Amino acid sequence: MTAQKYQHYLEVDQFLQCAIGAKALLTALQMGLIDHLINTERESERALSQQLHLHPDGLRVLLSVLKSNGVLVSKSNTWSFTETFRQVLCYLDLIRCKLEMAMEVSDDYFQNLDVFAKSPQEFQQQSKLFQIFDYSKLLKVTPANCAHAARWMRYTTVLTKYETLALIDHVSLERFENAIDLGGNSGEFARQLIHAFPKLSFTVADLPVVCEVGHRHVSSFPDTKNVRFQTWDLRAEPVASGFDLISCKSLLHDWPLEGARELLLKIRHAVKPGGMLMIFERAKWNPDDYPWSFGELPIRLFHYSYRHPDIYRTWLEEDGWSHINVQMIDLDVPFMLIQAER
Ligand SMILES: C[S@@+](CC[C@H](N)C(=O)[O-])C[C@H]1O[C@@H](n2cnc3c(N)ncnc32)[C@H](O)[C@@H]1O
Numbered sequence: 001m002t003a004q005k006y007q008h009y010l011e012v013d014q015f016l017q018c019a020i021g022a023k024a025l026l027t028a029l030q031m032g033l034i035d036h037l038i039n040t041e042r043e044s045e046r047a048l049s050q051q052l053h054l055h056p057d058g059l060r061v062l063l064s065v066l067k068s069n070g071v072l073v074s075k076s077n078t079w080s081f082t083e084t085f086r087q088v089l090c091y092l093d094l095i096r097c098k099l100e101m102a103m104e105v106s107d108d109y110f111q112n113l114d115v116f117a118k119s120p121q122e123f124q125q126q127s128k129l130f131q132i133f134d135y136s137k138l139l140k141v142t143p144a145n146c147a148h149a150a151r152w153m154r155y156t157t158v159l160t161k162y163e164t165l166a167l168i169d170h171v172s173l174e175r176f177e178n179a180i181d182l183g184g185n186s187g188e189f190a191r192q193l194i195h196a197f198p199k200l201s202f203t204v205a206d207l208p209v210v211c212e213v214g215h216r217h218v219s220s221f222p223d224t225k226n227v228r229f230q231t232w233d234l235r236a237e238p239v240a241s242g243f244d245l246i247s248c249k250s251l252l253h254d255w256p257l258e259g260a261r262e263l264l265l266k267i268r269h270a271v272k273p274g275g276m277l278m279i280f281e282r283a284k285w286n287p288d289d290y291p292w293s294f295g296e297l298p299i300r301l302f303h304y305s306y307r308h309p310d311i312y313r314t315w316l317e318e319d320g321w322s323h324i325n326v327q328m329i330d331l332d333v334p335f336m337l338i339q340a341e342r
Helices: 008-015 019-030 033-040 045-052 056-068 089-110 113-118 120-126 128-132 143-170 188-196 208-219 257-270 294-300 309-318
Strands: 042-044 072-075 078-081 178-182 201-206 227-231 245-249 276-282 322-330 334-341
Touching: 008 019, 008 089, 008 294, 019 033, 019 056, 019 089, 019 294, 033 042, 033 045, 033 078, 042 045, 045 056, 045 078, 056 072, 089 113, 089 128, 089 143, 089 294, 113 120, 143 188, 143 208, 143 245, 143 322, 143 334, 178 188, 188 201, 188 208, 188 227, 188 245, 201 208, 208 227, 245 257, 257 276, 257 309, 309 322, 309 334
Parallel strands: 178 201, 178 245, 201 227, 245 276
Antiparallel strands: 042 078, 072 078, 276 334, 322 334
16 A cells, blocks of 8 residues: 555545634534535535525525535535545545544633643643543443443544554564554454454453443444453553563553553563564654644644654663664654564
């Protein structure tokens, strides 16, 4: 696969740049306007207003914002998708998830950018973002906790669905059989890797509520018998031994420095001789190179959490890993892919 192919999903971001256009797109999705145009290809304003029960003037405003956002074009009194938006119709799951999450955390930017700029700690305490990703609600399996987790897991799952394509393009995992994905969330990462490397079977280790919701996700696909979930509190329990591949996708940046250091040491003790550790997560970037946009708010507001790969590389060297290989993969922002062998 070429970089062009695995980066193609990033084309959605051009339609999520500004809050006004992004909100109009989400509304169009929620009110059925996008689905309607997928079915009809083009439609008159009058028919749209009747079919979607919209006030003609209100519809006109919505269409106008969608036009200036590059989603729609009008010709002879009918409306259709622009050619550029047509190219991203296959990513509607991603567009919807990114927009929903960006809307949820938008106050963190619009109301609290001063706090963000002043103090990472204060921002973390006050932000909606950190409330959504509140892991204390993941310990007890209850319908309310599952519903809470399912909301943010839709977001992590859909990002993982597309990010993993880039990883698969950069690794050769044919020699591994028994893998564990720490903080493996919905199992989407494991599912995709098994599809690419069919000799693999994966244990997905995560907190109880996440395992419950993840199990439902994976079960909705055929032939996923090689993904199993194991509830595991990585802070309290050792990493189990017997695995020849241990992966941490978008996991370590979430942990304070000391916790991440300790976890890597535990992994070193647990992995089988000849086995491999694979870290794949966003690396700290220069904001000049990757300008902020509305649709990217949930990722960008975690700004303080991301790290430079040298931090992990140094720890792996200290712990005696061999063949430490660090690659950078350019996606929405740079991702680090670190592979190390025991
Ligand atoms: C940022 S998410 C990343 C999830 C997934 N790997 C991905 O790439 O989208 C971090 C994951 O770590 C899990 N997690 C957090 N604390 C944990 C703990 N103490 N033990 C096990 N898993 C934990 C969370 O439930 C979540 O699934």
